[in-house]
Amino acid sequence: MGIFGALIILxxxxxxxxxxxxxPAWPAISTIHLTVILGGVLLGIxxxxxxxxxxxxxxxxxAYTSATDPMTLLLFQNPVIAIVPRVMVGIxxxxxxxxxxxxxKTGLGATVKLVAAGILGALTNTGLVIVFTWIFFASRATQVVAGADSANLGLLLMAAFGIxxxxxxxxxxxVTPILGRVLLAVQARRR
Structure with a gap:
């Protein structure tokens, strides 16, 4: 847990x-979800x-100290949007x-499970950020996306975060199956 935590901080x-x-003005693509996903696989829920x-x-x-784009500044200062999707990635x-x-825990079955855990974990983060953004900002959609209204905010967010x-x-x-198989083998040898 400590090693994964240190990796996340770095x-x-x-x-x-x-x-x-x-x-520059686009939300960054994260790689931190990989560490959380692998941690969830190895350490459980x-x-x-x-x-x-x-x-x-x-x-x-x-978001409060060093936001690098307007979307991060606006969305991730909300604790629900910043924290809940990230917790759900690991779960x-x-x-x-x-x-x-x-x-x-080995072989083709493990590889398929690792691929599924990786993809679903990553999509969980983006999906929940979109859902919570819509919940919190639908009434003031133009703050999030220019030209948006409460009806089309979800679609515009999906387009914006789609890439x-x-x-x-x-x-x-x-990455999850490549690193996960190695880490699972190491974990199995230590038991």
Missing amino acids: QAYIPMVGYIRIF PGGAGLGLLWGVISLIK VAAAVFNLIAPKV NAIAEAAMAGI
Whole structure:
């Protein structure tokens, strides 16, 4: 737990490691979700939730102290938007890997579970950020996206975060099984 927590802190504060910024005014693509997903796979639901909580609290702090784009400044100063989706990343990844066919920890079955845990964990974060943003900002949609109203805010957010969602889910679907299989083998040898 400590090693994963330290990695999350490093990723959050070293430029272009935890948040990769492609366009200056666009939300950064995160890599921190990979650490939370792997933590959830290896440490179970409590470990995944704890790592997600750490990521969420850091997101909240960074939104107040060093927001790099207007979307981060607006959305992630809300504790629900900053924390709940991140906690759920760890819970979803841990549940997918550890509760579906719990005895399968090696081979093709484990790889499929790792891919599913990675993709679903990544999509959980983006999906919940969109849902909570819509809940909190639907009545004042133009604050979030110019030209938006309460009816189309969700669609505009999906379009805005769509690139990030695809990139983060693809990254998680590839990296999670590669690192996860190695880490699971190490964990099995230590038992």
